[in-house]
Amino acid sequence: xxxxxxxxxxxxxxxxxxxxxxxxxxxxxxxxxxxxxxxxxxxxxxxxxxxxxxxxxxxxxxxxxxxxxxxxxxxxxxxxxxxxxxxxxxxxxxxxxxxxxxxxxxxxxxxxxxxxxxxxxxxxxxxxxxxxxxxxxxxxxxxxxxxxxxxxxxxxxxxxxxxxxxxxxxx
Numbered sequence: 001x002x003x004x005x006x007x008x009x010x011x012x013x014x015x016x017x018x019x020x021x022x023x024x025x026x027x028x029x030x031x032x033x034x035x036x037x038x039x040x041x042x043x044x045x046x047x048x049x050x051x052x053x054x055x056x057x058x059x060x061x062x063x064x065x066x067x068x069x070x071x072x073x074x075x076x077x078x079x080x081x082x083x084x085x086x087x088x089x090x091x092x093x094x095x096x097x098x099x100x101x102x103x104x105x106x107x108x109x110x111x112x113x114x115x116x117x118x119x120x121x122x123x124x125x126x127x128x129x130x131x132x133x134x135x136x137x138x139x140x141x142x143x144x145x146x147x148x149x150x151x152x153x154x155x156x157x158x159x160x161x162x163x164x165x166x167x168x169x170x171x
Contacts, residue, residue: 004067004068005065005066005067005072005073005106005107005108005111006065006066006067007063007064007065007066007075007111007112007115008063008064008066009062009063009064010056010057010062010063010064010074011057011062012054012057012058013057014057014062014064014071014074015053015054015056015057016044017064017071018053018056018064018071018074018098019043019044019049019050019053020044021071021072021073021074021098021100022038022043022044022049022098023042023043023044024100024101024102025038025043025098025100025101026038026039026040026041026042026043028101033136034135034136034137034139036133036135036136036159036160037133037135037136037140056074056076056095056096059076059078060078061075061076061077061078061095061119062074062075062076063075063076063077063112063115065099065108065111065112067103071100072099072100072103072106072108073097073098073099073100073108073109073111073112074096074097074098074112075094075096075097075098075112075113075115075116076094076095076096077092077093077094077095077116077119077120078092078093078095079093080093080129081093081095081131083131083155083157084129084131084153084164085152085153085164087127087129087166088127089126089127090125090126090127091120091125091127091128091129091166092116092119092120092123092125092127092128092129093128093129093130094113094116094128094129094130095130097109097112097113097116097130099112109143109147110147113128113147116128117167117169120169121169125169126168126169126170127166127167127168127169128149128166128167128169129164129165129166129167130144130149130164130165130166131155131162131163131164131165132144132162132163132165133160133161133162134151134154134161134162134163135160135161135162141163141165144165145165147167148167149165149166149167150165150166150167151163151164151165152164152165152166
């Protein structure tokens with residue numbers, strides 16, 4: 001893990017950098033033969049994604065990972081998505097986890113998930129949840145399983161399939 005990674009609270013000024021990282025990730029997913037997750041269009045040009053990013057910019061749970069002042073990841077935590085099943089106990093929901101794919105292997109995603117765990121524990125919450133794409137090769141589900149999450153409820157929106165993942169933070 002790169003010890004130069006700094007996580008800080010983010011705001012509206014960070015939205016362009018996050019959308020740019022999403023474009024890079026989208027291009028990478030397509031190149032990997034996994035267009036089902038976000039499609040083939042630019043995330044920064046998608047009106048729905050732009051509106052979502054504006055909401056993130058105003059959210060208390062918006063965090064950025066930086067290396068030497070350059071945005072290399074983003075985390076948004078808060079309330080569960082409307083479509084997520086009710087949790088068994090109070091939870092903190094990861095609404096966005098994004099790491100710069102050009103820096104794969106540097107532990108950015110893992111560090112942001114650790115930050116989410118710390119945020120949950122600091123408020124007495126013992127359950128961390130998220131949803132992710134589980135189509136194509138299911139690599140994303142396996143990534144989260146490797147981070148200690150368990151796949152729970154399936155999600156389907158047209159051709160898009162996903163999975164709610166959860167992790168107990170009770171030691």
